[in-house]
Amino acid sequence: MLYRQIIIVLLLLLNFSRNTVFAQKKIPTKKEVTLVSNQAILLMKEGSYEKSFIQSRLALGKAIQLKDDNLIAGAYNTIAANFDQLSEYDKAFFYYHKGLTYANKTNNDVLKNWINNNLGNIYCFDKKQYEKGIYHYKKSLQYSTRIKDSAQIVFTKLNLTWAYFDIGRYNDGLPYLKYINKHHKKHGDISTIVALNMLNGMYYNYKNDTEKAQFFFKNSIKLGNEGNEKSDLSYSHHEYSKFLLKNGDYKNAYKNLSLFNSITAELNNEERLNKANAAGINLEIDEYKREIDKIESEFKTKEYVLLQKQSRNKKIVIVVILILLFLLILFYISSENAKLKQKNKLKDLRSKAQENMINASINGQELERKKIASFLHDNISALLSSAGLHLHAHTSQNQSSSEEIIKTKAILEEAHNQVRDLSHELMPSLLARFGLFDALDDLCEKNSNSILHFDYSSSVERKTRYDEDFEMKIYFIIMELLNNTLKHSHAHHARLNIHENNDFLDIDIMDDGKGFDSSKFHVLEGFGLNQIRARINNLKGTITVDSKLDSGTRIKIMVPITYQKKIIRPVFQSQ
Structure with a gap:
């Protein structure tokens, strides 16, 4: 029985060694790399980020092996997009730039368009570096115009309008707004329409055209509710509240500001939930990042080593088989003891890993408790107290106080107490x-x-x-x-x-x-x-x-x- 097992193992080793030699000699085709890249994109769209990272890393290695700039840029773009979806914007920013470096060596204007647009988003909405964001949006617009992608042109001009309006440069954003107003019906979607109405409202508010601004803001909120566009809807309520406050309608301004805070809280909860769901793969994502960073720098060395290994493989296989004939018998005798030791070792490693994960999680929670408690006590509580003092000074100087001021004072006092209680619960003052x-x-x-x-x-x-x-x-x-x-x-x-x-x-x-x-x-x-x-x-x-x-x-x-x-x-x- 043992003799038959040894023969089977030897045959498997011979077959494995032969296949390994052929596999090492085989260079992937462009079609194979494209297939893996497309699979990575599909997994990302399905929300399977960990699997998408694995496929992206595989595609990147094969693309570097082919020395195909277009495929390398596409792989980096998919890796960056995965980090973007997980709200890891610094990592996304890093890999978008790497992807753009390779994309600029190609004629792939579609890819250059997408990467520049995504970099514009990160610069404007995450880093708040609007000039750099506007630069990348304009580069994206050049490429989308060159490839005659009408829908993308509308989308990029919408981003440019938003960026300019966000920093108060309404005259610079106006030409893009006029273009979107003219073409959005053919090339826009519900999100575009909600954002467009809000931008029109912002512009007419800037021009002090109250009637038009009111119309567009209300239309933006209505369409946002119908299309369940939470992100754009929250901005619409925020901008509308500023418009109402400017025109003295404090009650409705407060109402819209409350709706903005409520929707923003929902979006933040959803983002925290996404991060919590992604937390389980963070360790592996960091490992993938390190391996991705090494792929390009190590490839030439690996290629040289691989050529040397191929020349020695056949000789090594023969020697290994002879050694294995002897070791296999020893292994068979000691296998039961080894299995038992391995199980105990694996159990200890799992226990230690679990303990380390628990401690890392707890240390992070305690650190966050301390930071949040300090921020609530030193910043938010102080601001609320200051606001309360200003209101008290105002009511002391004016004999009669309006109902809104009395309610505002009560709300500030309640908010101050809740912030204080939460701060003490997170980190007891005693x-x-x-x-x-x-x-x-x-x-x-x-x-x-x-x-x-x-x-x-x-x-x-x-x-x-x-x-x-x-x-x-x-x-x-x-x-x-x-x-x-x-x-x-x-x-x-x-x-x-x-x-x-x-x-x-x-x-x-x-x-x-x-x-x-x-x-x-x-x-x-x-x-x-x-x-x-x-x-x-x-x-x-x-x-x-x-x-x-x-x-x-x-x-x-x-x-x-x-x-x-x-x-x-x-x-x-x-x-």
Whole structure:
């Protein structure tokens, strides 16, 4: 039986080696590369970005092998378009420029048109560098005019109009607006019509023609609602609100501004959802990016190495087969042990990878919490307070206040309170100002109620401060454990004890609840304990869970303390 298996393996090796030699000699055809490129584009349109990246990278390698500038430019354009769809605009910007470098060496005006237009979009709407964006839009217009693509001409002139109007250069944008008004019925779509009506409204608002501006703004909003064009509709409400505010219609201006904020929030939620769906492939996308960056620079080296390998392949295959005859027998004897070791190793690697992913996600969340809380407190809250003070000063100087001012004052006060509460929820002010121990004492007090009471005790001086990042991580770990106690324990009494022990922080959490089988700790996903263990491992600490059914739960955590970094100031000696 073993003899037959060896013969089969040898035959497969011979066949594989022969096919490898032929495959290495084979140069892809232009038709094959085009087929792979088209498949990458189709996958991108279907939203399968990861698969599209794989096909694009494959197409790029084959195109470089053919030294076909047109195919190389097309591959880079598809890679950039994928990043564009994932809102990774810096990466999209980088690859659009690489694609344009190769496209400019060709006669493919269609591709040059698209790349210039996409670069114009990124410059204008993402980087806010309008002059560069307008330059690329005009280049796109040259190519679309040369290929006589009427629909693309209308589309590019619409972008130019929008760019000029966005920076207040209405006279520069007017010739393009007139052209679109004349030709959009034949070559435009619902999105073009919505945007066009808005642009007409903006122009007549600039010309102080109230009647025409009102007509076009209302028509833009109506068509946007009918065609479900959220992006253009949100801009229409925004520009219409500015028009109404300019003409003293504050009530309707506020109404349209609210609609703009609502639709913009929906669009932002959709974008965040798209990013969340794409987050799972971000690591692989970064890997694809690195490999894409290497393809062009490494190709010549690989081509030279490949030629050398081809000359040695047949000799190597013969030697390898002879060696394999001997190794195959040894492999057969040790295979069972190797399989077992491999399984254990793979399990450890997966566990470590999962832990690293959890920690990376948690660190990112905590950093974002801190940034958002700081921004809300230092910027938004301050602006709302300033607006409230101005309103208060106005109402103090004027005996009678209008209903709109009273409502505005109330809305500002409510917004200020909500921003303050959200800021404190993201990053408790006690933690930032007074430290970990005051914040934990306050946390226990807030979580206590008539059903479950939390006791807090600590042998550490309340004024003791650790590293800011360390305090934040410990606080959120304990908060998560206390939340678990509230949600799952059905306890009446719980206790949190903290003390220092030789540069370690000992944390002890106990409750008299229903408990659980702690031997199944690794499968208790619903309690979030796996994520807590990953956080503690990241801090080089340990966690012990001791619990039995109907006997309560005790969780002990020991973490090495990260102290505040001391600032060493230079000492200058007098001469």
